[in-house]
Amino acid sequence: MPSYHIVVCGSLVPDPLQTLEPISTPTGPALKNEMMLPAMLDPWAGHALFEAANLAKQHPGSKVWLVALGPKAKLQQVLMTIAQKVPFELVALDGPASGFAESAEVAAALAGAINGITGLDKTRLLLFGGWESASRGTGTTMQMVGEHLGIVDQFQGVDQLTVRSDGSFDILERVEGGKHQVSACAGAPALLGWATGNLPEPANNPQVGMLNMRTAMPALQRAKPIKVTNDGVAFAGVSLPRQRRDTRIVKDLTPDAVAREIVEWITRD
C-alpha cells in the first residue's frame, strides 16, 4: 500500500457572516478593519485538509503538512479552531491573506516554503488545496504552485480521490452541468484542488490539538515574513454592488392565485 507526503496549501478568510467593506489604501484595495475581522480556514482548503488527513490515516506512513500564508496573529487564531480537527504539521508564512494579493506572488511564496520542508519526498507528494479561495476566488494559485514544483498531473474541483493498491488513483473533478469528469492517474506526484469532497467536518479531538500545537507554535514563531507587492496591477476601484431591489411584498393572495402568477411569470419570454 502506498504512503504519501501530503502538503495542503490553505489560508484564512474572513468569517462569511461578517459584513465586508472595501477601502482604498496606498498599496491597493483592502478590507475595512481587516485585522479585526474574525477569521476562519478557507472553506475549500478546509475540505482539502480533512481529505488529506483521511487519506493519511488510510495509508500508514503518510504525513500531512499545512502550508499557510497569512498574518501571523490571525493564523494563530485560526489554528485554535482547526488544530483539534486532524493531525498535521504547520508551515507558516507571515504575510497578507487578502483577496487582493497577487496569486502569482502567493504561489511563489508557497512553493518556496514547500521546497524548504525537511524530509519531503517529492516522489510521494500529493499537493492539496482548495480549488478556489473564498477571498480572491480566482482558482489560480494551486496551478502555479504546481508549476513551480514541476507537477503536471493537476486536477481542479476534486470531489473524490480513490487510491488503488498499486498507487494509481481515480479522481472525480467537477465539470459543467453538475457532472464529474473521471480521470485515472498513474500516481504521485499530483496536485488536487479540492471542491467539497465527501467528508463531514471532523469532531474536535483535544489530544490531536495538543499534538499539533506542540509543533505549530514554534512554526508560527519562525514564520518567514512574505511581502506581496502586487507589481504590475492597478485597481481602478473596488465597490460593493447595489444590493437593494424594490421588493414587492405580496401578502394577501391565496396559494392558488400565487401559483397562477408564478406560472404566468415563468412561462413568459
Add this chain to the structure above:
Amino acid sequence: METILFLAPTEADGTLSQNALETLGAAKALTAELAGSSLIAGLVGATIQPAANQIAGCGATRCLGVAGTELAQSRYSTDAAAAEALAQAAGATLILAPAGSRWNRALPGVAQRLGGRVDTHVTALAAADGKPAITRWYYRQRMEGTLTRTTRPWIVLLESGCAPAWSGDAGRATVENIPVALPPLRTSVTGLKAPPADEQTIRPDAKLLFVAGAGWTKKQADGLAHAAEAEQLILGFLKTAQASLGSTKSLVDLSGEGQAVLKFMTHLNQVGQTGSTPRHPKGLATCCHGEEPHTVGWRFIGERRAINLNAGCSWAQGKADVLYVADAFAVMREVNRLLAARPS
C-alpha cells in the same frame, strides 16, 4: 497596442461553444477599441478545422492550431502544453479565453510558464484610457473590482453570458499547425459521471433557477415534516419547468449529515458563498432563509421571486423583485398542476 490571442478549445464535433463565441465577440470588440491591435485565433482540440471555418470571417490575422487525439481530453498536462505553444507562436500580449472547467484548470499554469499573469471569472472587458481593463468579483461575489495590468502576457478568462456572441459568415480558413512536445501522459480521462438524465437537476442553460431552502424539511403547520412530498413537488417542478436546481448551504449540509431530507440534493446544487453563482434569466427561491452572504448565489440571476412564510425574510427583502408570503407546499402543488395542464 496589443497582440490579442483568442484561445479556445473545440467541442467534440470540432466547433466552438457558445461561451467561446462570446469570448471571440469580446476579443473582436476589444481589438477595435485598442488602436493598432491585432487579433489572432488559437484553437485546441482533437479536430479544429470546423471551428476555424466557423470563425473564418472574424477578422483574425492568423489562425493557429494544435490538434491531436490527446487533445480530445480535458487534461492539464496536454492542455497547458498546447496553450503555451499557441501563446508563444502568436507572440500574444493579451490572451482571451472562455471560462470553463477545462481552461480554468490549465491556463493559470500557462501564465506561470509564460511569466505572465492571469485573471479568471472575468465578467466585463473594455478599453479604458487606451488600455484593457477587466472587471471581476472578490470575496465570493461580494464586491466588484476593476483593474488593469502592465505585465504581459496577460491571460483573461471570460465568464459565459457576459458578452454578445460573435456571429458571422463561415468560410474556409487556413490553420497554421503549431508543433507541440507533449509531456509523458500519466493521466487519462476515462469518462463522465452524471446522474441519469431524468435525475439531472443542474441545467446551466435553463431559463429558471429554482432555489430550495432548508424550510422544505422543517415541520409544517400540522407539526410534521413532509420531506417526501417536498421531494415530489420539487422534482415534479424541475421536470415540467425544465428548471435548474440550486440549494442553500444549510439544506445540502443537512443532506450530507445523513438526515432524512431531500435525497437528490448534493453539494453540486449549492449556491452562494461556498457554492456556485449560476447565471439564469430568472430565479425562484422557496423556503430560503439566510443573511446577506448567502444571497451571493443570486448575483447573476436576472428576475428574482421568492416564496416564504416570513415577510421579513432577509433572503428576499431587497434582493427579490417579488416576495410571496405563502406556504410553498401549497403554491408549488398548484404550480405543478397548472404546468402539467398546459398544452405541450
